[in-house]
Amino acid sequence: MIYTADNIASVIATGATLVQPRLVIEHLLTDSRQVVYPLTTLFFALPGGAKSSLQFLPLLYTAGVRNFVVPLLPQKFFDDANYFVVTDVLGALQKLAAHHRKNFTIPVIGITGSNGKTIVKEWLYQLLQPDFNIARSPKSYNSQVGVPLSVWQLSHHHTLAIIEAGISQPGEMEKLNTIIQPTIGVLTNIGAAHDKGFTSRQQKLSEKWKLFAGVEAVITEEQWVENGVADQSIFTLGVSNQCAVQVVKTEVLKAGTVVEVRHNQQMFCFVCPFTDEASVQNCITCIAVLLYLKINVIVINQRLANLHAVDMRLQLKAGVNQSIVI
Numbered sequence: 001m002i003y004t005a006d007n008i009a010s011v012i013a014t015g016a017t018l019v020q021p022r023l024v025i026e027h028l029l030t031d032s033r034q035v036v037y038p039l040t041t042l043f044f045a046l047p048g049g050a051k052s053s054l055q056f057l058p059l060l061y062t063a064g065v066r067n068f069v070v071p072l073l074p075q076k077f078f079d080d081a082n083y084f085v086v087t088d089v090l091g092a093l094q095k096l097a098a099h100h101r102k103n104f105t106i107p108v109i110g111i112t113g114s115n116g117k118t119i120v121k122e123w124l125y126q127l128l129q130p131d132f133n134i135a136r137s138p139k140s141y142n143s144q145v146g147v148p149l150s151v152w153q154l155s156h157h158h159t160l161a162i163i164e165a166g167i168s169q170p171g172e173m174e175k176l177n178t179i180i181q182p183t184i185g186v187l188t189n190i191g192a193a194h195d196k197g198f199t200s201r202q203q204k205l206s207e208k209w210k211l212f213a214g215v216e217a218v219i220t221e222e223q224w225v226e227n228g229v230a231d232q233s234i235f236t237l238g239v240s241n242q243c244a245v246q247v248v249k250t251e252v253l254k255a256g257t258v259v260e261v262r263h264n265q266q267m268f269c270f271v272c273p274f275t276d277e278a279s280v281q282n283c284i285t286c287i288a289v290l291l292y293l294k295i296n297v298i299v300i301n302q303r304l305a306n307l308h309a310v311d312m313r314l315q316l317k318a319g320v321n322q323s324i325v326i
Helices: 005-012 053-063 089-101 117-128 146-151 173-180 201-212 277-292 297-304
Strands: 027-029 041-044 067-070 082-085 108-112 134-136 160-164 184-187 217-221 233-238 245-252 257-263 266-272
Touching: 005 082, 005 089, 027 089, 041 089, 053 067, 067 089, 089 146, 089 173, 108 117, 108 173, 108 201, 117 134, 117 160, 117 277, 117 297, 146 160, 146 173, 173 201, 184 201, 184 277, 217 277, 233 277, 245 277, 257 277, 266 277, 266 297, 277 297
Parallel strands: 027 041, 041 067, 067 082, 108 160, 108 184, 134 160, 184 217, 217 233, 233 245
Antiparallel strands: 245 257, 257 266
């Protein structure tokens, strides 16, 4: 999609008067320190922090940026710059991303959970890359700001998107659902992360499930299925024989973990190249997604063998004198 300033104004700032309405906009920016393509960048002056983001507009203008989404017209404004004045800058960013998402009919996998979102997203990217041209969330871009920036990456050459969504309080997931509009949902787990933002784990689980409104299927462990959910096809994994992917046995070896599962009344054996419990569970989640997508079992095992670890925000490295650096 090619957007011009007046195209975007019609979505987020109806009635805006633009001095350069035909400027092409390709990149969205919320951090003034990360200007790369100034001439085709739209900067969102988000609130927050010790300084008003409006203070950075002159610096951005000097760098070549000419399109700004602002809560009010700055006292010192530039005659050749476009200003999109809106009442809610973050809301405008989310609205624009949701508008962009509607241009695509490709499968979109939406991933949420307390832990493992980024790892599962990156491993699914590794495992599905031979079959699809994939757009995915950069790093851990799963917040109210990160999700719209992730969705904006969607282009017509993509055939699959994998987007992660994280929340810290009630009322956030409905907004992310509107932006991502997932066709397939993945719930990794429910743990202690962000507990303080919710009255209970059950409330947090209920809020997480709001990402899945309108999806064709939700892939998750049977213990995380929300009570009363009846409008989605639930593709469960777990140890009971009621699961779509029943984990019959796991055996930890030196080089990895052998996972035996029952699916469609057949037994299959997969080798996960990790031995720690969290990685094995994330690996099983990925296996379930690939089985749902009807990827051949032999192909799954071939790709699992090449799966590699994902660098996260916390990493363990060997230091000098037998020390460990976190």
